[in-house]
Amino acid sequence: MTASDGAYALRYAYRTESFKGEHFHGYASDCHDRWPIDYYTWVIVQDGVPYVFDAGFTREEAERRGARTYLGSPVELLEKLGFAPADVPVLVLSHLHYDHTGHLSCYPNARIFVQASELEFWQGPYSRRGAYVHLRPHEDLLALRKLVDEGRVELLEGDAEIAPGITVHRVGGHTAGTQVMRVETAEGPLVLASDASHFYANFEEDRPYGAVHQLDLMYAAFDILFELAGEEGVIVPGHDPRVPERHQPLSDDPRIIRLRVPRAEVS
Numbered sequence: 423m424t425a426s427d428g429a430y431a432l433r434y435a436y437r438t439e440s441f442k443g444e445h446f447h448g449y450a451s452d453c454h455d456r457w458p459i460d461y462y463t464w465v466i467v468q469d470g471v472p473y474v475f476d477a478g479f480t481r482e483e484a485e486r487r488g489a490r491t492y493l494g495s496p497v498e499l500l501e502k503l504g505f506a507p508a509d510v511p512v513l514v515l516s517h518l519h520y521d522h523t524g525h526l527s528c529y530p531n532a533r534i535f536v537q538a539s540e541l542e543f544w545q546g547p548y549s550r551r552g553a554y555v556h557l558r559p560h561e562d563l564l565a566l567r568k569l570v571d572e573g574r575v576e577l578l579e580g581d582a583e584i585a586p587g588i589t590v591h592r593v594g595g596h597t598a599g600t601q602v603m604r605v606e607t608a609e610g611p612l613v614l615a616s617d618a619s620h621f622y623a624n625f626e627e628d629r630p631y632g633a634v635h636q637l638d639l640m641y642a643a644f645d646i647l648f649e650l651a652g653e654e655g656v657i658v659p660g661h662d663p664r665v666p667e668r669h670q671p672l673s674d675d676p677r678i679i680r681l682r683v684p685r686a687e688v689s
């Protein structure tokens with residue numbers, strides 16, 4: 423099949439051995455209330471062209487880290503949607519944590535969009551320090567550096583339109599240069615938060631995530647998500663297992679979830 427125009431979340435992995443203490447800022451780290459996490463990337467199909475948001479981690483990375491159940495690579499799921507990686511003209515990286523940066527070399531024709539401040543941070547000395555190093559994608563950064571040298575990477579300095587009706591917005595907070603994506607649809611805006619809000623509980627209950635680069639900007643990011651969505655829009659968090667409940671998994675492959683913007687009620 424070739425997927426029709428629209429936005430899709432690709433659920434490529436999950437982890438159930440996962441706890442509140444690691445996911446919410448200020449929560450005791452020895453809190454062992456279970457809080458499962460899913461891993462997604464996203465594809466926007468517009469006029470038959472696939473735009474990819476985030477790159478996920480590889481099966482090898484999942485095995486290295488353990489505890490993660492790997493459902494299929496984001497590249498494989500893109501192919502299930504009917505596209506080859508060579509069809510992808512744009513790959514946007516929300517930020518440079520290991521679970522967003524695998525498979526960079528799999529998209530031979532893509533221009534890669536990342537915030538300059540994000541790359542600068544991960545190339546700098548603090549990214550190798552205690553609270554950061556376990557999230558640093560050492561090998562993927564080398565691959566990204568190579569793509570920069572080949573002239574394939576756009577280093578953004580703030581907000582940008584990367585295709586008609588598809589914009590990215592730098593929010594920071596979770597990392598130095600975290601960016602989110604807004605997609606105009608006929609029904610209203612769809613806002614892909616990625617890790618500006620891992621879970622619905624982050625933006626809906628104003629509760630920051632556990633891995634924080636700058637706390638005030640993480641709160642500000644919630645405000646920006648609401649602004650970008652407006653009254654009619656929908657915000658999709660980056661790691662919430664409840665995304666399939668609020669949207670529409672494909673009947674023949676539930677790893678692929680069609681994202682829907684409900685049209686606002688006309689009163």
Ligand SMILES: [Zn+2]
Nearest residue numbers: 519521617660
């Ligand atoms: Zn993440």
